[in-house]
Amino acid sequence: MEAISVDDIVDTIRDPLVILESDMTVVTASRAFLRLFDASADEVVGRSMRDLGEGQWDVTALTRLLDRVVPDNKTIDGFLLEDDFPGLGRRIFKINARKIFRPDSDVTRLLVIFEDVTDAISLDRHRDMLASELAHRIKNNLQVISAFVAFELRRAAEPCREGYRAMHTRIGAVAELYDVIAHSSELGSVSMPDYLDGIVRSIRSSLLAEDTGIQIQVEAEPLSIQSDQAVPLGLIVNELSTNAIKHAFPAGKGVLTIEFRRRDGQVVMTVHDNGVGMNPAGEGSGLGSRFVEAFVKQIGGTMAVGSGSNGTTVTVRLPNSVLAGS
Numbered sequence: 001m002e003a004i005s006v007d008d009i010v011d012t013i014r015d016p017l018v019i020l021e022s023d024m025t026v027v028t029a030s031r032a033f034l035r036l037f038d039a040s041a042d043e044v045v046g047r048s049m050r051d052l053g054e055g056q057w058d059v060t061a062l063t064r065l066l067d068r069v070v071p072d073n074k075t076i077d078g079f080l081l082e083d084d085f086p087g088l089g090r091r092i093f094k095i096n097a098r099k100i101f102r103p104d105s106d107v108t109r110l111l112v113i114f115e116d117v118t119d120a121i122s123l124d125r126h127r128d129m130l131a132s133e134l135a136h137r138i139k140n141n142l143q144v145i146s147a148f149v150a151f152e153l154r155r156a157a158e159p160c161r162e163g164y165r166a167m168h169t170r171i172g173a174v175a176e177l178y179d180v181i182a183h184s185s186e187l188g189s190v191s192m193p194d195y196l197d198g199i200v201r202s203i204r205s206s207l208l209a210e211d212t213g214i215q216i217q218v219e220a221e222p223l224s225i226q227s228d229q230a231v232p233l234g235l236i237v238n239e240l241s242t243n244a245i246k247h248a249f250p251a252g253k254g255v256l257t258i259e260f261r262r263r264d265g266q267v268v269m270t271v272h273d274n275g276v277g278m279n280p281a282g283e284g285s286g287l288g289s290r291f292v293e294a295f296v297k298q299i300g301g302t303m304a305v306g307s308g309s310n311g312t313t314v315t316v317r318l319p320n321s322v323l324a325g326s
Contacts, residue, residue, distance in 0.1 A: 014032060015113050016032045016113070017030045017033060018033055019110065020112060022071075023048070024067075029041060029045060036114075037052075037088075039052075050063065057081075066112070069097050069098070075097065075098055076098075080095075080117070080121075081093050090118070091116060093116055093117065095114055096115070097111065098111050099111075149167050149168045150168055169203055169207065173235055173237070176195060176201070177234055189225065190224060190227050191224050192223050193222060193260075196218045197218055200258070202238075203238065214255075216257075217258070218260075219258070219261075221260065223262070225322050233269070235291065235295055236292055237269070239291050239292050239295075240271040244275065244312065248275025248277075249275045250275075254274050254275050254311075257273075259272070266320065267319070269318065270314065272311060273311045273313075274310060299319075301316050301318040302317050303315070303317075304317075
């Protein structure tokens with residue numbers, strides 16, 4: 001039976017690949033690699049990978065990773081390299097690398113495979129761009145609606161104004177979500193610090209005068225949540241904060257703190273005020289509103305309320321599944 005060489009095996013693999021010595025010198029280049037980069041074996045074999053082409057592979061981050069493959073038995077999975085390649089134009093390659101060796105030999109080498117993912121990455125970027133543009137337009141439309149509500153609020157009779165104010169802040173909370181999405185580098189996830197800061201800005205502009213004695217502060221860990229969980233979470237914050245501003249500070253002075261963090265294996269959101277505490281009869285607090293209860297239930301959370309002379313704290317415990325990437 002005729003022996004099968006390493007080169008024969010390499011040439012059966014569709015993705016371009018090279019085999020390197022530990023010093024990055026090319027030992028073998030597959031036919032797919034030579035064809036893709038329009039090179040001959042004489043132009044590639046025996047040269048350092050860093051010197052191939054016009055230096056596109058001489059990237060510090062990639063070199064550092066490759067240098068660790070043999071001595072540290074590391075692997076490279078999905079390293080993305082984007083550059084202009086002669087005859088190919090702007091391309092994006094996903095690079096995977098493994099240490100290879102033969103049981104009957106002390107020779108250790110690197111197998112490096114190149115996958116052209118230009119079309120897939122470009123499609124993802126195009127989708128992200130369209131999603132960002134859509135989020136931006138939704139935000140603008142919500143701001144137009146919010147402006148109409150604000151206009152009606154100024155003309156409304158006193159019995160109707162509270163309803164208009166509530167509507168105005170709710171629209172503002174949802175608009176802030178789309179603002180965060182439109183400016184996010186990772187569409188599909190929502191940065192909670194940015195989102196909560198935006199909601200607070202909306203609440204301040206809707207409910208508080210410039211010379212107000214009520215402060216609102218956000219203390220949020222750098223966590224991101226899934227976008228489909230963001231609307232109910234934002235509306236919970238809006239409702240609880242609005243209720244606190246209305247009822248906790250009759251003297252017009254106090255601090256409202258919104259927290260979002262991981263604690264004891266859960267995601268915990270709290271809205272705390274240092275106001276006068278809840279009315280024992282629960283009248284006027286709004287904390288048991290159907291809106292808040294429905295939103296907490298929708299995202300699979302639980303809610304607890306504590307109130308006394310030092311103020312009121314509402315704690316919403318959420319499953320880790322609300323976090324992006326969970």
